[in-house]
Amino acid sequence: MTVTAEAHLAAGQRILASARFRQILSVAVEHMREPPVDTAHDEAHLQRVISAALEIGISEGADLEVLLAAAALHDVINVPKNHPDRALASRQAAEAARPILESAGYTEDEVVLVAQAILEHSFSAGHAPSSLESAILQDADRLDSIGAIGVARTAATAARMGSSFYCADDFSGAARELDDRLYMADHFYRKLLLLADRMNTGTARAMAAQRGQFLKAYLEQLETELPKFQIETSLS
Numbered sequence: 001m002t003v004t005a006e007a008h009l010a011a012g013q014r015i016l017a018s019a020r021f022r023q024i025l026s027v028a029v030e031h032m033r034e035p036p037v038d039t040a041h042d043e044a045h046l047q048r049v050i051s052a053a054l055e056i057g058i059s060e061g062a063d064l065e066v067l068l069a070a071a072a073l074h075d076v077i078n079v080p081k082n083h084p085d086r087a088l089a090s091r092q093a094a095e096a097a098r099p100i101l102e103s104a105g106y107t108e109d110e111v112v113l114v115a116q117a118i119l120e121h122s123f124s125a126g127h128a129p130s131s132l133e134s135a136i137l138q139d140a141d142r143l144d145s146i147g148a149i150g151v152a153r154t155a156a157t158a159a160r161m162g163s164s165f166y167c168a169d170d171f172s173g174a175a176r177e178l179d180d181r182l183y184m185a186d187h188f189y190r191k192l193l194l195l196a197d198r199m200n201t202g203t204a205r206a207m208a209a210q211r212g213q214f215l216k217a218y219l220e221q222l223e224t225e226l227p228k229f230q231i232e233t234s235l236s
C-alpha cells in the first residue's frame, strides 16, 4: 500500500468511528430492522456496501466523508423490487437522507453531495453518476449484486416475490421475453450478467471480474441440473 493509500485508509477509519457517521448509520440500521426484514437489503448489505465503497474510494482518491455517508444512507428507503414505485426509491432515499445528515451535523455542501450520490446510485432509476462519489457508490452497490452474494440475494428476492427459479421450457429466454418477476434466472440475463462490464471505476472493474465469471458458471451449472425428463405436474 502506498503512503497516500495508507493515509486514505486512516482517514476512512477515522470517519467510520466519528460520532456523526455513527449517528447516521444507526438511523439507517434502525430502518433496515423494521419488519418485514428484507435479507437482500439488511444491515449486512450495508456493511458490505460501505466496506466496498471504502476500498474503491481509497484506491480512486474519493471524498470519503461524502462517499461513506452516502453508502450508509443509500437504502434508507427500501421499495420492494416488484413495487410500481421501485424506480423512485433512490429519489425518496436521497430526500429522507437530508434531515438525517443535517441533524448529525453534516454541512449543507456535504448534504447536497451525499443526496446527489444516493439519487444517482440506483440501477433501476438509470441515472448517470455526476461525481466520483456517485460513481463509486453505484459500483459498490452493484458489486453486491454479483458473485456468490449476488446469487444469494437474488434467490432471496425471488422467494420474496414468489418467483420460480427458472423457466424449464426455455431456460435462457431464447424464444420468449425475459421476465425476472416470473423467473430468478431471467434476472441474471436481464441485469446481473451485464453488471461486471458496467462498473464505473477501474478498481471496481477489477473487483467485479471474478464475480462476473462466477455468475456465468453458476448459471451454466444451474442449467445442467434441470430435469432430464418431462414430468407432468399439471392438475387434471
Ligand SMILES: [Fe+2]
Pocket: 045, 049, 074, 075, 141
Ligand atoms: Fe443497496
